[in-house]
Amino acid sequence: MRRKLKAVIFDLDGVITDTSEYHYRAWKRLADEEGIPFTRDDNDKLRGVSRGECLKILLKEKQVSDEKFQEIMNRKNEYYVELLGQMTSKNILSGAKELVLGLKRRGIKTAIASVSKNTRTVLQGTGIEDLFDVIVDGYSVKNTKPAPDIFLFAAKELGVKPEDCAVVEDAEAGIDAALAGNMLPIGIGPEERAGKARYRFEKTGDITLTKLLEIINF
Ligand code: B16
Ligand code: MG
Numbered sequence: 001m002r003r004k005l006k007a008v009i010f011d012l013d014g015v016i017t018d019t020s021e022y023h024y025r026a027w028k029r030l031a032d033e034e035g036i037p038f039t040r041d042d043n044d045k046l047r048g049v050s051r052g053e054c055l056k057i058l059l060k061e062k063q064v065s066d067e068k069f070q071e072i073m074n075r076k077n078e079y080y081v082e083l084l085g086q087m088t089s090k091n092i093l094s095g096a097k098e099l100v101l102g103l104k105r106r107g108i109k110t111a112i113a114s115v116s117k118n119t120r121t122v123l124q125g126t127g128i129e130d131l132f133d134v135i136v137d138g139y140s141v142k143n144t145k146p147a148p149d150i151f152l153f154a155a156k157e158l159g160v161k162p163e164d165c166a167v168v169e170d171a172e173a174g175i176d177a178a179l180a181g182n183m184l185p186i187g188i189g190p191e192e193r194a195g196k197a198r199y200r201f202e203k204t205g206d207i208t209l210t211k212l213l214e215i216i217n218f
Contacts, residue, residue, distance in 0.1 A: 009110075091125070115144045165181075185199075
């Protein structure tokens, strides 16, 4: 029989906040400037993927110099950060805050593990910087999702074994990372994206505290 899990690690973009819309708008503005076709479906492939990897996906076979690559990445980030300036607590996905508070009341540890280098800005802008026990971000580890490193680092910071952690993720790369780290993946989103997770919900608001407690206490 499996023991009770001791911690839940949350991804940020697409799980706790609706910032994926801002990522989409920033990439779209950049793609239009560069004459690269880019749709909302294309944006789904960029979920949970680091900024540099996103640009490689966007460019496909198109070759650019290292300087140009860096310049495009910086420009995308400028557009994204500009949009983050509009953020308020309204950008927290429905039910997310209540879920984390409920876990904490029951003594279950919580962390944010996001590959975004803007994690702190997003948490500050939405007013939830103090909600989590641990925050790890795009600066914490070298290998990003689907490598398990970011989740393993979060578990270490929480003082919990990887096998005692559940991970809530909206990206295929993040679900793969949780599996590679021997953690219990809970997917958010459609079957095509989150189908590899052990449990799946269409949106964060569908995970009630009761359901989550059942999952981690099985
Ligand atoms: P930045 P997550 C990810 O956040 C996003 O899903 C992904 O689209 C983005 O490219 C990545 O962060 C890097 O973000 O450009 O701000 O460093 O899902 O891991 O919370
Ligand atoms: Mg995400």
